[in-house]
Amino acid sequence: MSFETILYDVDDNILTITLNRPEQLNSFNGKMCFELIEAFDMADADDDVQAIIFTGAGRGFCAGADLSSGAETWEGHSEAMDSDQQRGDGGGEVTRRIYDCLKPVIVAFNGPAVGVGMTMTLSADVRIAAPNIKMGFVFAARGIIPEGCSSYFLPRLVGISKALEWCYSARIFRSEEALGAGLIRSIHEPEDLLPAARKLAKEFTENSSAISNTVLRHMMWRMLGASHPIESHRVDTAGISALGTSPDAAEGITSFLEKRKPNFPGKVSKDLPEFFPWWEEPEF
8 A cells, every 4th residue: 555644664574654744844634644544554454564663754753733724724623523534633543543553663753743743652662762852742832732642641651740841831842851751762863763663673572472462562551541450460360361372372481491582373463362352442
């Protein structure tokens, strides 16, 4: 499938999704929203994809929403939300699609990221960045509110005080401050950014079962909202029972005893355990 606003490239079991409107600093529009959702759908269905890197083309990651319509940017927003293609704000649709992803997701901030350019990355598993890049949750300065499910994700990532500081002030900060707050994992020189992302992706996948990674990803994320540890214990118990007798478990144990690299046979497309998913998806 060809895309207009993104690039989709699979190499050595790693998918790189690149925002590709460099002349507009990869500003976010409706077409990009739909194409990103389609790209993650394709990735989940493809067993050759074991991890995903999300980055931008040119000198920016994403400059936020496309404001080329000026003060009329948000006119018709309510009608668009009622369309068959989209149920909520575009940033939230992408954030939730990444949240639902079956593969590990790594964001590589290659340049400035503001507004939706920040919020749609908050459900990724890891974020890394180039030095001294500009970041910001600038919504209040535009007379609107943070979108992209950021009121759920951002306080969980950096704490309520830091989240409110960034959103109240709507100020621009640098990747070094994001590192100190725990929003990003590490900073790399521009030429080292994508190699670092690929190294992480390989670390996540080359010795781990794809089935295990899918289940544990959702265990970690979805237990952030659990009301009691027993919710985790129930899923732990179901997972050990289901996966403990699986071909992947047999291969994991055998390869350990034989002191060799595992070759897990399980496929995310067809071999996920019967208890997955264990949650009920809420309606919008």
